[in-house]
Amino acid sequence: MSFKKNKAVIRFIITFLVVYITLSVIYSFYLKLSDGSVFYPDYLTHLVGLQCVELLEFFGFSSEVVKHPNEPSLKLIVNGQYLARIVEGCNAFSVIILFASFIIAFSTRLKPTLIYVLTGSVFIYIVNLFRITILGIGMFHYPKYEEVLHNIIFPGIIYGMVFLLWVIWVNMFSNLKKSNVAN
Numbered sequence: 001m002s003f004k005k006n007k008a009v010i011r012f013i014i015t016f017l018v019v020y021i022t023l024s025v026i027y028s029f030y031l032k033l034s035d036g037s038v039f040y041p042d043y044l045t046h047l048v049g050l051q052c053v054e055l056l057e058f059f060g061f062s063s064e065v066v067k068h069p070n071e072p073s074l075k076l077i078v079n080g081q082y083l084a085r086i087v088e089g090c091n092a093f094s095v096i097i098l099f100a101s102f103i104i105a106f107s108t109r110l111k112p113t114l115i116y117v118l119t120g121s122v123f124i125y126i127v128n129l130f131r132i133t134i135l136g137i138g139m140f141h142y143p144k145y146e147e148v149l150h151n152i153i154f155p156g157i158i159y160g161m162v163f164l165l166w167v168i169w170v171n172m173f174s175n176l177k178k179s180n181v182a183n
Contacts, residue, residue: 016105023097031088041072044091048129049074052086055133061140076136083139084150092128092158096121099162103169112173120165124158131157 034042049065056063056078065074065086073085100117107113131154138149 012105016101019104020097020101023101024094027093027097040067040074041088042091044093045074045086045088048091048132049076049086051129052076052132052136055129056136059133059137061137063136076132078136078140081140083136086132090128090132092124095128095158095162096124099124099165102166106170116169116173120169123165124162127161128158 031042037043039046053063053065053076061078062080063076063078065076068075068085071085071087073087075082076084076086099120103117103120104113135149135154139146142149
């Protein structure tokens, strides 16, 4: 196999890795700066917790988030019952970094790429809020299915949706389709 034939694949891999590592390092610095902040455990996770409480209350559940005394997380309490912890990984930012890295690696034009990354990220964030909210409701009503809900169904929802957004990008907005037609 020649380098020329694989140039697009190598460009994609290098771009993906550079963007992913850069965004991950920036996010890591953000998390380090969040230590000792009034927003616990960090601003994004704190915001997700508060917004999930609002959604739970919209659906008729009395709920709150409180600082976990022993670890950097929030305790999700629904109708007086402690159901789950909301940790940094629940804010979907790592998933958004993965999503954005892929889109940027497949991009050719700046404006559509930035618009798609921004709208896709907002969409992922909103779906994540509903995912956590529905997970909380599911754990409240069906506590014996906690492991299946938390470890299989709900990660499948968020990663499946990211995969769908990737497929839409590749098929509708990237130049991959156009370059295959030309060959």
